[in-house]
Amino acid sequence: MDRTSALDSAFLHVENRTAALHIASLALFAGPVPTHQEVRAAIARKLPLAPRCRQRLVGVPFALGRPVWVDDPDFDLGRHVHRAAVPAPGGHAELRGLVERLLSEPLDHTAPLWEDWVLEGLADGGWALLTKVHHTMVDGIAGTDLLSTLLDASPDGDAVRGDDWHPGRAPGGVRLVADAVRDGVALRLSELTSLPQTAGAALGGGLRHPRAAAESVYAAARGLIGYATNARPTDGTSLVGPIGRDRGYAWTEVDLARVLDVHRRLGGTVNDLVLAAVTRGFRELLLARGEEPSAHxxxxxxxxxxxxxxxxxxxxxxxxxxLAELPVEIADPHDRLTEVAIRMRALKDSHEAQVGEQITGIADALPALPLAAFLHLAFRMPHRNLTTVVTNVPGPTRPLYLAGRRMVATFPYVPIGDRLRSGIAVTTYDGRLLLGVTTDRDSMPDADVLVDGITAGFAELAALAGTRTGRTTHRKAKVAR
Structure with missing residues (x-):
């Protein structure tokens, strides 16, 4: 019985009727389409490697502690592996419509928080697998690891041990409360007993290495200042606002070797190139809507x-x-990449990510009930601090297989909620850079403008690298590679 962290449980607390917080992937496979029995058998033999897939979340009575993972005594693979036919003629538009409908549906919280959908009927003879996993269960990297675990590294299937799983006994309410109280007391005692030691170590370290201590304090202060600076509202735009429950989803891809060549020729990191292309996409979307693509x-x-x-x-x-501001006000692609690279380097140097990690660590020590109440309130108050989310997670470098069929591509999906009307997820697989764009379907009927703009952003950077070979982003030393 494992207790969720504050970050894990946060994705439960902020989920509502307009925000189904599962991450997902749309994997395309070469044919022929396997039978339903073949798919279930292939996934079933891998379940011993992913115990969480047979566990469900159980809340603690009176919210005295965070939810815990327990074995599902009624686990049935048939509740998690489904099949659906793409409407005729089985083209991209029909596949996209079906995927959007399935992504708009929340997962069943009374069962393990994942499901697979085999999608057959594609015009090219291939098939697809849509995988949904709740964000409480995985982040981007863990989701990629789970996909790699449930699929095979060869068409003949991976060798795995036999399955001798039997569900453990479900805890009753009294035990859940007792364990939550015990864990809370143990945590408070640990904090009290470690405080003198921590303070002493900090003081001793500061006396022995005053310069390092001062740099550490300065770094933390810069991180806090960075977060405080980004607390100011962004300029008004139609990109942010109320959303509905229906999701739009589009995907595209870029040749990874070409992106790496651009990276070598122009400098910056691969993530800088991604953000520069995404910036071009949002610039195009703003212009198409008659809005000035201004700073902030x-x-x-x-x-x-x-x-x-x-x-x-x-x-x-x-x-x-x-939190990064995208320079949509810059029209020149090289200047745009340069600005993105400079801003990302400054953000890394500001230690915002480390401060964010410390904040989540502090949240783990807070009582569950007031923390949950705060999250419910915070995510229901209107704000203009964020416009979108862009996540970039490296994927498998080798081909993967399911039921002997090779996975051709896997497009990632990032959930959106609150007032964010779009999100972009990026991954890599077998020589491809793959992008998935999530939108609120009602408020962003022009999502293809964003997707086409991102694709054009990569193309213009590739053209730039070809005409300006060796030119690198500069201004303030060399940008990290």
Whole structure:
């Protein structure tokens, strides 16, 4: 019985009727389409490697503690692996419509928080697998790890141990309360006993290494100032506002080798190139809507993984974030990339991500009930601090298979909520850079303008690299590669 962290449970507290907070992936496979029995058998044999897939969340009575993961005594794979036919003629538009409908539906909180949908009937003879996993269960990296775990590294299937799983006994209400009280008391005692030691170590370290201590304090202060600066509202725009429950979803891809070549020729990081292309997309969308693409109009949340190498494979959330303003006011693609690179380097140097990690650590020590009440209130108050979210998670570098069929591509999906009407997720797989764009379907019927603008952003950077070989982003030393 594992207790969720404050960050894990936060995704439960802020979910509502207009914000289904599952992450997802749309994987395209080469044919022929496997039978339903083949798919279920392929996934079933991998479940021992992902115990969380057979666990559900149970709340603590009176919210005296955060929810816990327990074995689902009624686990039935049939509740999680489904099949649907793409309407004729099975083209991109029909697949997109079905995927959007499925992504708009929330997961069942009374069962393990994931589901797979085999989508057949594609005109090219292939098929798709839509995987949905609640954000309480995984972050972006953990979601990628889960996909790699449930699929195979070869068409013949991976060798796995036999399945001897039997659900553990479900805890009763008395035990849930007792364990929550015990864990809370243990945490408070740990804080009290460690405080003198921590304070002593900090004081001793400061006396022995005053310069390092001063730099640490300065870094923390810069991070706090960075977050405080981004607390100011963005300029008004139609990109932010009330949203409905229906989601729009579009996807596109770019040749990864071409992106890496642009990275080598123009400098910056690959993530800088992604953000520069996304900036072009939002600039095009604003112009198409007759809005001035001025400064301080588009601020994005950029998740930053704080997962250590030995924590790979753990299904939970270990992520912080930085807040970046996208320079949509800049028309020249090279100047736009340069500005993005400079801003991202400054944000990394400001230690905002480290401060965010410390804040989530503090939240773990707070009582569950007032923290939940605060989250419910905070995410229901109108604000203009964010415009979108852009997440970039490296994916598998080798081909993966399900039921002997090769996965051709996997497009990521990031959920949106509150007043965010769009989100962009990026991943890599087998030589491709793959992007998924989530939108509120009602308020963003022009989402294709954004997607086409992002694609054009990559194309103009590639053209720029070809005509300005060797030119790099500069201004203030060299940008990190």
């Amino acid at each position: 109009k588009v601020r994005t949340l950029v998740p930053v993984s704080v997962r250590h190498p030995d924590q790979r494979g753990h299904l939970d959330n270990r992520v912080s974030a930085i």
